[in-house]
Amino acid sequence: MQTHAQKQTGHGTSLYVHVPFCVVKCGYCDFNSYVVEDRTIHDVFLDALAAELRREWRHGAPVSVFIGGGTPSLLDPVRFARLFEVITQSVSLRECREVTMEANPESLTREKVDIALSYGVNRMSMGVQSFHAHHLQFLDRAHSAERAEQAFASLRAGGCVNASIDLMFGIPGETMEEWSADLERALTLQPDHLSCYNLTFEPGTRLHRDFERGQVAPNDEEMDRAMFLHTRARLAEAGFEAYEVSNFAGRGGPCLHNDHYWQQGDYIGVGPGASSHWRGVRWTNIKPVEAWAKASLAKLPCASTAETLRPLQRASEAIWLGLRRSHGIDLAAIGERLAVAVDPVFGAILKRHHTAGWIEFDGRFVRLTPAGLLLADRVSGDYLGASLAS
Ligand SMILES: C[S@@+](CC[C@H](N)C(=O)[O-])C[C@H]1O[C@@H](n2cnc3c(N)ncnc32)[C@H](O)[C@@H]1O
Ligand code: SF4
Structure with a gap:
C-alpha cells in the first residue's frame, strides 16, 4: 500500500488566493496581513481580486485551491459569499479535488461554514496555536481556547469532513507538560490533519523586536527538540503520518496543495503580496492592499518583482x-x-x-x-x- 507521502503530485497548476485582513496582527506573524477598521476596503479588495483572477487564471481546472491569509473568515457573511462568487466566476471549484480555506476561531461562524462548503470548499484549516490562555495572550491571538473548540465544532456541525488544526510549540516559557496537553486537547477534537510548527522569530515582527530589545528569548533548543520528537511519537501513536517535517496526515490525508508546492509544482497566487511560480518564472505581487488594488483595477501588472530562475x-x-x-x-x-x-x-x-x-x-x-x-x-x-x- 502506498503511504500518503508516496502519492506523487506536482503536475498541473494550483491556485492560491490571499485575503490580507486580520482582527489583530499576531506578534510572531510576518505574513502580508493588515488590521483595517474601515471595511469598505474589503469591497475594493474583492473588486480587484475579480479583475486579477480574470486576467491571471488561464489554467483550466486547478490541481488544488488554497484560500489563505490573513484571515479569510474575517469577511462578513455577505462579503464572504462574494469572495466565493468572485473565485467561481474564473475557477471551477467543483472540478477541483482539494479546496482549502484557512479559518480563524474568532471569526468563523456556522453561517460562514455553510457558505464555504456550498461553494465547494472541501477542506478547512483552523489556526488554534495553543490551548493555554497565557500563551494565546503572548502570541496576541484574538480568541480563547474555548472559542477555538466551538469554532471547530461548527466546522463539523456544518458537515466539513476534512478539518485541520495548526498548533505551535516552542513558545517562550512553554513547558513540555503544556505542549503535551495542547496536543492531547487537539487530538480530542479528532482533526483529520495537524500542522505543528516550531515558533520562529521572524525579522520585522513584534516578537523579533522584543527579542532584539532583550525582552524575550527563544526557548532552549534542547526543549524544542524534545517537543518535536514528542509530537512525532505521539501523533504516530494516534495514527497520523508525518509526511512533512511539520505536517501530519490523519483521515484527511496530506494537504495536496502544500504537497504540490513542496514538489515544485506550478502555482498562481492572486491577492496582495501573493507569490506565483510558473514554469521557472517566479513573481510576487505588490504587498500594500491599496497599491495592489489600484494596479489590478487599472489592468496593470500586479507583480512588483519577477525573476526567471536558472x-x-x-x-x-x-x-x-x-x-x-x-x-x-x-x-x-x-x-x-x-x-x-x-x-x-x-x-x-x-x-x-x-x-x-x-x-x-x-x-x-x-x-x-x-x-x-x-x-x-x-x-x-x-x-x-x-x-x-x-
Ligand atoms: C498563514 S498562517 C495563519 C493562518 C491564520 N490566519 C491563523 O492565524 O491561524 C498559517 C500558520 O503558520 C504558522 N505560523 C505563522 N507564523 C509562524 C511563526 N513565526 N512560527 C511558527 N509558525 C508560524 C501558524 O501556525 C499559522 O496558523
Ligand atoms: S497568524 Fe493569522 S491571524 Fe495572526 S496576523 Fe498572521 S495571518 Fe493574521
Whole structure:
C-alpha cells in the first residue's frame, strides 16, 4: 500500500488566493496581513481580486485551491459569499479535488461554514496555536481556547469532513507538560490533519523586536527538540503520518496543495503580496492592499518583482523543498527534469550530510534521517546556499 507521502503530485497548476485582513496582527506573524477598521476596503479588495483572477487564471481546472491569509473568515457573511462568487466566476471549484480555506476561531461562524462548503470548499484549516490562555495572550491571538473548540465544532456541525488544526510549540516559557496537553486537547477534537510548527522569530515582527530589545528569548533548543520528537511519537501513536517535517496526515490525508508546492509544482497566487511560480518564472505581487488594488483595477501588472530562475536555482530549490517531505527527493529525476548535472554542484554537500548521518539514500530517494530531521532547516538550507555560490 502506498503511504500518503508516496502519492506523487506536482503536475498541473494550483491556485492560491490571499485575503490580507486580520482582527489583530499576531506578534510572531510576518505574513502580508493588515488590521483595517474601515471595511469598505474589503469591497475594493474583492473588486480587484475579480479583475486579477480574470486576467491571471488561464489554467483550466486547478490541481488544488488554497484560500489563505490573513484571515479569510474575517469577511462578513455577505462579503464572504462574494469572495466565493468572485473565485467561481474564473475557477471551477467543483472540478477541483482539494479546496482549502484557512479559518480563524474568532471569526468563523456556522453561517460562514455553510457558505464555504456550498461553494465547494472541501477542506478547512483552523489556526488554534495553543490551548493555554497565557500563551494565546503572548502570541496576541484574538480568541480563547474555548472559542477555538466551538469554532471547530461548527466546522463539523456544518458537515466539513476534512478539518485541520495548526498548533505551535516552542513558545517562550512553554513547558513540555503544556505542549503535551495542547496536543492531547487537539487530538480530542479528532482533526483529520495537524500542522505543528516550531515558533520562529521572524525579522520585522513584534516578537523579533522584543527579542532584539532583550525582552524575550527563544526557548532552549534542547526543549524544542524534545517537543518535536514528542509530537512525532505521539501523533504516530494516534495514527497520523508525518509526511512533512511539520505536517501530519490523519483521515484527511496530506494537504495536496502544500504537497504540490513542496514538489515544485506550478502555482498562481492572486491577492496582495501573493507569490506565483510558473514554469521557472517566479513573481510576487505588490504587498500594500491599496497599491495592489489600484494596479489590478487599472489592468496593470500586479507583480512588483519577477525573476526567471536558472535551472541550477530550480534544482537547489527542489532539493530544499523536497527534503522536508518524508518521501525525500529523487535526485536523478530532478536533474533530468531541469537538465542539471546534480553531482558536480551538490555532490560534496550530499557526501558531508551523509557522513554526518543527516541524510540517507535508498538507491533512488534521498531523505532526512531522524538526526537530520532535527536540523531540517539547516540541512535543506545548505542546498539553497550551494546554487547561490555557484
Ligand atoms: C498563514 S498562517 C495563519 C493562518 C491564520 N490566519 C491563523 O492565524 O491561524 C498559517 C500558520 O503558520 C504558522 N505560523 C505563522 N507564523 C509562524 C511563526 N513565526 N512560527 C511558527 N509558525 C508560524 C501558524 O501556525 C499559522 O496558523
Ligand atoms: S497568524 Fe493569522 S491571524 Fe495572526 S496576523 Fe498572521 S495571518 Fe493574521
